[in-house]
Amino acid sequence: MPSVTTTADPATRRTDRTGGRPGAADLLRPHLDRALGGRLPLRVRLWDGSELGSGDGPLIVVNRRRALRRLLWQPGELGLAEAYIAGEIDVEGDLGLALRTVWDAVRGSALRPVRLSAADRARALGAAVRVGAIGPRPAPPGTPARLRGVPHSxxxxxxxxxxxxxxxxxxxxxxxxxxxxxxxxxxxxxxxxxxxxxxxxxxxxxxxxxxxxxxxxxxxxxxxxxxxxxxxxxxxxxxxxxxxxxxxxxxxxxxxxxxxxxxxxxxxxxxxxxxxxxxxxxxxxxxxxxxxxxxxxxxxxxxxxxxxxxxxxxxxxxxxxxxxxxxxxxxxxxxxxxxxxxxxxxxxxxxxxxxxxxxxxxxxxxxxxxxxxxxxxxxxxxxxxxxxxxxxxxxxxxxxxxxxxxxxxxxxxxxxxxxxxxxxxxxxxxxxxxx
Structure with missing residues (x-):
């Protein structure tokens, strides 16, 4: 496993895979914290080895940048679930504890998602472009239900x-x-x-x-x-x-x-x-x-x-x-x-x-x-x-x-x-x- 070096912010680390350049975590963290209204209460390792978030619990591993693209197209629960189903996101450790940690943070108001301004969205989009997360909408993985007609007919x-x-x-x-x-x-x-x-x-x-x-x-x-x-x-x-x-x-x-x-x-x-x-x-x-x-x-x-x-x-x-x-x-x-x-x-x-x-x-x-x-x-x-x-x-x-x-x-x-x-x-x- 690549060695980990600590940046000025201990919550954001990068590995030698970034070649000394800012890692994806460095580019994304300010926008993520802004959107969530607080620091993510879990560690997240991105596809280039850089890390963000905090805590000693389960580690979220983002295997492919496609996961971020999926979340841009489908924010929230469904986008995260589909990224996991597709194998774009994995969890090292207890999946239930990871879900509980995020739920507790939202329920306890440690995270307060905010309405982003046009300038906020523009800066976040620029960061997404720099990490290569912009592209066509990914197809849903697995077999989602595709129902037609009047509900409960x-x-x-x-x-x-x-x-x-x-x-x-x-x-x-x-x-x-x-x-x-x-x-x-x-x-x-x-x-x-x-x-x-x-x-x-x-x-x-x-x-x-x-x-x-x-x-x-x-x-x-x-x-x-x-x-x-x-x-x-x-x-x-x-x-x-x-x-x-x-x-x-x-x-x-x-x-x-x-x-x-x-x-x-x-x-x-x-x-x-x-x-x-x-x-x-x-x-x-x-x-x-x-x-x-x-x-x-x-x-x-x-x-x-x-x-x-x-x-x-x-x-x-x-x-x-x-x-x-x-x-x-x-x-x-x-x-x-x-x-x-x-x-x-x-x-x-x-x-x-x-x-x-x-x-x-x-x-x-x-x-x-x-x-x-x-x-x-x-x-x-x-x-x-x-x-x-x-x-x-x-x-x-x-x-x-x-x-x-x-x-x-x-x-x-x-x-x-x-x-x-x-x-x-x-x-x-x-x-x-x-x-």
């Missing part, structure tokens, strides 16, 4: 679900445990031999008990994923399950598992939109982390559908992510690369919408801390099987997932996001009081 919802959930059954099998549950687990033990699959089974039992499933109970599983609840409810409780998903590959996987387990007499799998579900009189309805995809304007109709599919006295279990009152929920990166058109709201607003559909809330179980452990388990698996993941989906998509899991775990750990099981019931008609 049936065709657009199908495309959004296909983008994320039909990525690759083999990839999800690599990432998840043997239950294939892609949702928050319920961790009931700290024993060394208790793992992700145990937490998922405990979550499935929590749902089935709440729904009071018994042999012959009719269960509608809306957004069934890879069938974890469907298969558990049929095999362990004897429920007769109608499983519904929009994802073609998920439906094919669940059908194969149903046949493999000898559950064809108990389970029907339908690949359809929730708005096209026929029939009513179900004893129980479950929707596990599907409501986030419904959209804000469509949620009252979704809640009415949940109500109408149940018989009087039937039970509903909604497991759904929420956002903190002052937290954004989602963000440009998530909505572009993971869950397009996703909408999250504070828990209380979802409860109000369900009550407005005529459902009686029976209980709410908060699982936020459980999601941190669940995502950490997925992340450890991704890191341990990185080369296999890259072989399945390519390095850029694997980097999308590393960034997604890291950021999601941090959001739940810092209470910016939550997840809850909402148990409700369709009331029976009131019995007239005796005279």
């Amino acid at each position: 049936k065709d657009r919802d199908r495309a959004a679900i296909h983008h994320h959930y039909d990525l690759s059954n083999d990839f999800y099998a690599l990432l998840l445990d043997e239950t294939m549950a892609y949702s928050c687990g319920y961790w009931t033990s700290d024993a060394p031999d208790y793992g992700s699959a145990d937490a998922q089974r405990d979550k499935l039992d929590l749902i089935c008990r709440g729904l009071r499933l018994t042999s012959g109970s009719r269960l509608l599983d809306i957004g069934c994923g890879w069938g974890s609840l469907t298969l558990h409810a049929a095999a362990r409780y004897g429920a007769r399950v109608t499983a519904v998903t929009l994802a073609v590959r998920q439906a094919a996987y669940v059908r194969a598992r149903v046949t493999e387990l000898g559950l064809d007499d108990l389970v029907t799998v339908e690949c359809r939109d929730y708005r096209d579900i026929a029939g009513d009189g179900y004893d129980a309805v479950a929707t596990v982390e599907m409501g986030e995809h419904v959209g804000d304007a469509a949620y009252p109709a979704f809640a009415a559908t949940l109500h109408d599919r149940l018989r009087p006295g039937g039970r509903l279990l909604v497991q759904q992510m929420s956002r903190g009152r002052n937290a954004p929920g989602g963000g440009a990166f998530i909505e572009t690369y993971i869950a397009a058109d996703m909408h999250m709201r504070p828990l209380g607003e979802t409860v109000t919408l369900l009550e407005g559909a005529g459902l009686e809330i029976r209980s709410v179980t908060a699982l936020r801390e459980h999601y941190v452990r669940t995502i950490d388990a997925w992340h450890r698996t991704l890191d341990a099987r990185w080369s296999d993941a890259v072989a399945l989906v390519g390095e850029e998509t694997a980097r999308v997932w590393r960034l997604y899991l890291t950021g999601s775990a941090l959001a739940f750990a810092e209470r910016r996001m939550g997840v809850d099981q909402i148990l409700a019931e369709r009331p029976c008609p009131a019995t007239p009081l005796a005279p």
Whole structure:
């Protein structure tokens, strides 16, 4: 590694690769500090070996000047995410700690981005020209969602679900445990031999008990994923399950598992939109982390559908992510690369919408801390099987997932996001009081 020499400003260093000339960091630092309203709280090593920023934590390595060009065209979260996905930026050390450090600086007002004047922008542009960062807009890396049509129309919802959930059954099998549950687990033990699959089974039992499933109970599983609840409810409780998903590959996987387990007499799998579900009189309805995809304007109709599919006295279990009152929920990166058109709201607003559909809330179980452990388990698996993941989906998509899991775990750990099981019931008609 080239030797490092210290300039008059200890926060800006350059290596001998600059040949004694001002390094890219020397040219860019004043403009970066001005734009951010303070010094970047992380060390950054640029493509020529020069460094800027401060701190003893993770080191951000800018491998190519194209990263700066990308940020000029797409400032903010999405530009940074795309530079990471493309491999133009790397992190030496803990990626989660790097994200937390920047978030804390913004939240704590150590960084106060300012509105740049025309003169400021002109000087920054001149510095960008000198370091060779000016050029055509770089193409987005990976596979961002490209949706058309009216938000939350049936065709657009199908495309959004296909983008994320039909990525690759083999990839999800690599990432998840043997239950294939892609949702928050319920961790009931700290024993060394208790793992992700145990937490998922405990979550499935929590749902089935709440729904009071018994042999012959009719269960509608809306957004069934890879069938974890469907298969558990049929095999362990004897429920007769109608499983519904929009994802073609998920439906094919669940059908194969149903046949493999000898559950064809108990389970029907339908690949359809929730708005096209026929029939009513179900004893129980479950929707596990599907409501986030419904959209804000469509949620009252979704809640009415949940109500109408149940018989009087039937039970509903909604497991759904929420956002903190002052937290954004989602963000440009998530909505572009993971869950397009996703909408999250504070828990209380979802409860109000369900009550407005005529459902009686029976209980709410908060699982936020459980999601941190669940995502950490997925992340450890991704890191341990990185080369296999890259072989399945390519390095850029694997980097999308590393960034997604890291950021999601941090959001739940810092209470910016939550997840809850909402148990409700369709009331029976009131019995007239005796005279």
